[in-house]
Structures are given as C-alpha cells and as structure tokens.
Amino acid sequence: MVRTELAARLNDREYTNWLKAGRCLLILKDGLLPFTDRYMRAFHGDLLNQSAVLRSPCRDSCKPRGNKLSGCKVCSEWQKAILRHHRQPDVTVNWDNCFPPYWRTDHWEVAKAFMPRGQAKVKGADKCDAPALLNLINYCTYFSFVDPKLVREVIRCRNELMHSSEYHVTDDWMQHYWTALNHFVNQFRHVPEMATVGNKIDEMLTLNLSIYVSGLDQMDSGGLGDGLEADFVSHKESGADVGQWEAELLEEMLQELLHDADEDTDSQTQVGKGKKAFLHFCLCILHIMHKRSMFHDFC
Template identity: 70%
Template sequence: MVLEELTVRLNDREYTNWLKAGRCLLILKTGLHPFTDHQMRAHHRDLLNQHALLSTPCETSSCKPIGNKLSSPCRVCSEWQKVILRHHRQPGATINWANCFPPHWRTDHWEVAKAYMPRGQAKVRRADQCDAAALLNLINYCKCFWSVDPKLVRQVIQFRNELMHSCELRVKDDWIRHYWRTLKHFVQQLSDVPQMATVGQQIEDMLTVDLSICVSGVDRVDSAGSLEGCESDFVSQLETSAEKVSQWETELLQEMLQEYLHVAAEEDGDAKAQDPEQLKRLQSFLKANKDLREKFSTELQAINSLEVKE
C-alpha cells in the first residue's frame, strides 16, 4: 500500500520535480558542512589573533540575549558584537542574537557563525546540524566567505525559499531548469572544495534520474530525457529503491514541518502570521495520503494543538 501511494505521487510530474529539487538541497548541505566549518574556524582564529580583547573570557558569564536583543553586554561580549557586525555584509539587517550564547564566542567558532543565520539556531552546536538555509545565509552575510559571489548565493536562497514554501508541493519543468543552472554555477564557485565535486555530480544525477521507474519499474512518467539538456552519463549508476525514494521524501517533508512548526510556535505575533496557509496545506496533503498520515502522526498532532491554542 505504501509503495502504491508513493507511486501515485511520483506520477505527478511536478510533485516529482519538487521532491528532486528538495533532495538536491539536502545533498548540497552535506558539501557545505565541512566548507563552512573550515572557513569559520579560520575566521574565528583570525579574529582572536587580531583583537587581544576577544581572547578574554566573558566578564560575567551571564551575557545572553533577551528576546532578540543583547542588552548590557560586558566589555568583552560588546567587543565581540562589534566585530561580528563589522564582518556582516548587511549590518543594518536584523541580526539574530537569540541564536547565540555570547560567553562562548571566545571558544566556539560556531557560536559566532550563528549570528549570521536565520532565527531558530540556538540549540545548534555544529555545522552538520544546520540545514541548507542556515549555511547559505551564513555564506551570504559573513564577509569571511569573500570567495563566493553573494548574488549567486542569494539566488540559491530564493530558489530554496520558493521550494520550501510551495503551498502545492509542486514545481514546473522550467523552474527546475533555472534551479539546476543556478546550483551548477554555485557549486562551480566552490570547485576548490573537495566535497563539492561529488556534490555537483550527485545533484546532476538526482535531477536526471527517473524516480517513477525506480519505484514502480514500469511507469515512465518522470522521464529524465524530457528535460532538454539534462543528460548525465552517471544516471544508470544511481541505484534507487522505493525505500530510498520514500526516505528522501520523508526527510524533505520533515524539514518543512520542523520549519513551519518552529515559526508557528514563535512568541512573536508577526512570526506566527508568516506561514499559516502553507502549514494548513501541508497538513491537508499529509492527511490525504495514508502512508504519510501514519508516518507524521506526531507532527499532525502538534499542528492540531496549535490550532486549538488559536
């Protein structure tokens, strides 16, 4: 039954496009983990070498944000705050200080990195715990990633947001073509990063593989050759089982649910108003598919609880 329902979903070409594109984001973040971690370690080390005060421990060990503001920080944390802003490409933009624990800025490079990310990163401790959006925003906003064109990063972020905030969970072939072209250019910017060569090939394989054949062995609705210019010599090497495709789908839907539920649970009223329609549509989609309804029963209960509170 699970396989049948998955096959039906994959016979919707635009849903399959959405699934492939989302899987590419998950592939991309695995390559960005070591790159961003290495860059931030080096940047953190440079900051400590350039500013003697930054090597001093927090004077109170209790400097922490209240809401999203860092009120009355000690002399050391105040200096860290100034340095972080100095290396921000848009210091006038909203800085999510609530992501950070300032007393750890001296010893933990990733606490510094989180100041350049979207909100919701307070419990994150390492690069490999971050999603693609967090890492892309870090690259976009922190000047230490000077080798990457920020305009190109913002294009990838825009595609990511369109994909993850898609009410219908569907994207057209033309969107996929532009998305693939942008990802290729972005990956090429990181050609000197060893992991990115593999990531680039995996993304190409994902966007050209025929998932409907992988699942059903019969249907050819999602034909790789129908996307002009999307050929790959390695597609035949990509062994994909129904279980693997189902796992990819689960991971992508899980990430969407976590993002929506986090926003919905925010105390900030403006934050709550951001994604109510998307969350309701996602809820309806999960309920309409028995296998997904069972798989995400806990998340559906959480959504129901939010509706009761409203």
Template identity: 65%
Template sequence: MVSEELLLRLNDSEYKNWLKAGRCLLILKSGLHPFTSQHMRGFHRDLLTHSPGLRRPCETNACRPRGNKPSWACRVCSEWKTLILAHHRQPNVTVHWDNCSPPSWGTDFWEVAKAYMPRGQGKVKGANQCDASALLNLINFCDYFQTVDPKIVREVIQYRNDLMHSCELRMKDEWMRRYQTTLKHFVRQFSHVPQMATVGKEIDEMLTVDLSVCVSGLDQMDAATAQGLECDSFGQSRAIVDLVSQWETELLQEKLQELLHTDDDEDAETRDTEQLKRLGGFLQANRDLGERFSAELQAIDSLQAR
C-alpha cells in the same frame, strides 16, 4: 510493504520535481559542511589574533540575549557583537542573536557563525547539524567568504525558499531548469573544494533521474540511475522506493520544523499558519505520511485551534 500513496506521489511529475529539487539541497549541504567549518574556524582564529582582548572570558558569564535583543552589558561580549556586525554584509537586517551563547564566543567558533544564520539555530553545535538554508545564509552574510559571489548565493537561497514555501509541494519544469542552472553556477564557485566536485556530479544525476514508478505493479521503478539507483529486480526496486521515502521524510521534516518554529513577526506568523494548514491537509490526505507525522499533525491542530 510500499504504500500506494507514495507510489501515486511518485507518478506526479511536479511533486517529483519538488522532491528532486529538495534532495539536491540535502546533497548540497553535505558538501558545504566541511567548507563552512574550515572557514569559520579560520575567521574565529583571525578575530582572536587581531583583537587579543576577545580571549578574555565573559565578565558576568550570564550574558544572554533577551528574545532577539542584544541586551548584555559585559565589555567582552559587547566587543564581540561589534566585530560580528563589522563583518556582516547587511548589518541592518535582523541578526538572530538568540541563536548564540555570547559567553562561548571566545572559545567556540560555531557560536559566532550562528549570528549570521536564520532563526532557530540555538541548539545547533556544528555545521553537520545545519540545513542548507543556515549554511547558505552564513556564506551570504559573513564577509569572510570572499571567494563566493553573494549574488549567486542569494539566488540559491531564493530557489530554496520557493521550494520550501511551496504550499502545493509541486514545482514546474521551467522552474527546475532555472534551478539547475543556478545550482551549476553556485557549485562552480567551489572549484577549489574537493568535496564540491562530487556534490556537483550528484546534483546533476539527481536532476536527471526518473523517479517514476509503475502503480499497477506497485514494485517496479523506471530508469532510476542517480547515486546507484539502478534497479533490475524486485528487491532493488523496493530498496530504491524505501530510499526515496527516506528523502521525502527528511524534506517534510525540515519544512515542518521551519513552519512550527514560533516567530514574533506577525506577518510571518500569518503566512506560516496558512502554509501549516495546507501542509496538514496534504499529510492527512496521504495516509502513510499522516501516520509518520502524527505528532506534527497534532501540533498543527493545536496551533489552528488557538
């Protein structure tokens, strides 16, 4: 049975904007997976070709960052660190070394890629496990991505941050119009990547689809056409609402994972606490979401009790 809470959320235009904008990020990351994998594999190969000494194994096999500090003494891993920074567009920003396993740099190109990503990537083994934020930051910070304008990448990152840090989970129509324009400019940078042509089309469809529902009937979706979201029967309508619910779950899960990840930065921790409080209130106010994310709500309660 489709929950009445979900149907009510889908009749809130600004919440629908948040949901649709977030779904665009999920579509975008699927197109970036093969592109980033291919480029980082080539980047890794070029580094090994120009610096054959990097092929040597870690001299201790025990080089590990302590927290986020590059404290290893091995000459091979230190050389890797130097080269990673040399190809970092902003080496003075915080580099999350704790994402990486330095002894694997010589054999695993994705361990190198993670040095250019936000925190929390330590267990990620490939592009297909990354969210949009991780891939966008990789493209922004690693100078091997020469065909993409970093300014446009940073604009998409800013919109992504606006979206995921929205305490109310609601985005205004004007924000959506600017977001759509920026995504169009971004996707245009990848005209040479076949997968991104499909991504651009799917994003356009998602941003124009109407996800409204008829609350009185609890079963009829109005004019949903994106990605096959066309319904003319009860069964199709239920399937569509179930699909939208799945998108919603993915977005909320990503937001929860980001907020629940511990951070040593005191200001960030204060900000996350306030967002967690508001998000916890939203989940509790929507019974279906409260049940789905009961474990995360317990974690939020535990953090707030400290």
C-alpha cells in the same frame, strides 16, 4: 495501499520535481558542511589573534533577551567584530541564535550570528541545514570569494521550494533552479569536498523516478519470477529511499512552519499556541515514523 499511494506520487512529474529539488539541497549541504566548518574555524582564529579583548572570558554570563543583546565589555566587542564582518549589518542579526559566553571558545557560536532564526539549539556544523550554511556564506564577509548574488538566488529558490503548499514545481522552475545551483557550485571548484557536488546534483535532477513506479507495479502483481527477484529487492530498497526523502523534506517544512509560528504576532494567543502545539506534535510523529522506518515498509 502504501505502494499504490507512492506510485501515484511518483507518476506526478511536478511532485517528483519538488522531491528531487529538495534532495539537491541535502547534497549541497553535505558538500558545504566540512568547508564552512573549516573556514569558520579559521575566521574565529583570526578574530582572536587580532584582539586581546576577544580572548578574555565573558564577565556576566550574557544572554540575549529576545533578539536584543546588551552584553559585557567582552561580548560587546564580539558583537562589533561580527557586525564588521557582516555584509548587511543593518538587517536583523539573530543574536538569539547565540550563547555569547561561548563566542571565545566555539567558532560555531559565532557562525550562528550570520544564520536565520532557530539555530539556538544547534550545536555544531554537522547539525545545520542547507539554508543555515547558505545564509552564513551570504552574510559573512570572510567568504569573500563567493558572489552574494549567486548564493542569494539559491536561497530564493530554496524558499520557494519550501513554501510550495502543493509540493509541486514546474519544469521551467527546475531549469532555473538547476542553473542557479550550477553557478553557485562552480565558485567552489577549489574546495575538495565540493568536487563531486555538481555531478551529484546533475544526476539527481535527471533521475527518472518512474522506474520506481514500474517496480512497484511488478510488486503489486504478485507474480514475480525468479529472474525478477533481484529487481524486487532493488525496487523495494528504492521505494524505501524515496520514502525517506519525503520524510526528511516534510520534517524540514514543519520546522520552517514552527519558526514562522514563533515569529507570528498572534502566536501568544490561545489559537496561536494551539497551532504551535499541533506543529510540534506533527513533527514528533514524523520523527518517530522516520526513525522506525515506517515510511520504508512497502512489503
């Protein structure tokens, strides 16, 4: 049954477009992670070197209230420094992403001020997703070599992808997405960790997932000969990979829905609370299934 349903999905071209586009975001994230971490560490060091006040500890254990922060003298100076290096300081800055007393010692707490909502519990660059890193690059002026228009186009494509209720995108959309990714990635030619990202994205977007369908059909036939045993194992593993891809994308979409629910003005009503509880439940179940490899059980 699981194999049949997977085969049906992989025979749907626009669904596989959606799946491959999502995988490209993970490829992009893996390339950007070490670079953004290193760059923000340098940015943090520059800020500390420029101001004796910033080198002082927080005096009042300052904490945002909602998305507002009225900090001590030190945290107020950190706020000013962050806003000075923000490309659009007039937009909403998600102070509730941050724990201000850590700004002096943790470069990533500073980075989170440039990111979308929902980063408060994220501890370190390796726990961030692609949109967090893309928004950091978009809003922080320390990434001055990046054309903001190009990163914003990738963000726009990512948002369209994650808000596709049918999990489908067209070939025309994919072509535009491919172009947007290439233009963005080309700006990082000098970054060693990004050297292979463009090729990996090209390989993913040209991947023919119908070969997995062929392999699953052979498995369902029950008549594999000795010469096909290696293919059986290969397709079984490939099917497991695809199942993991699906789980990871669905998990990210559920996280997005939870963030939206948190900002919903009706989220404090009984119905709103029930919706959030249901999303949390779905996310927990998906996480458990992912961990237990239930998506990978094709035999």
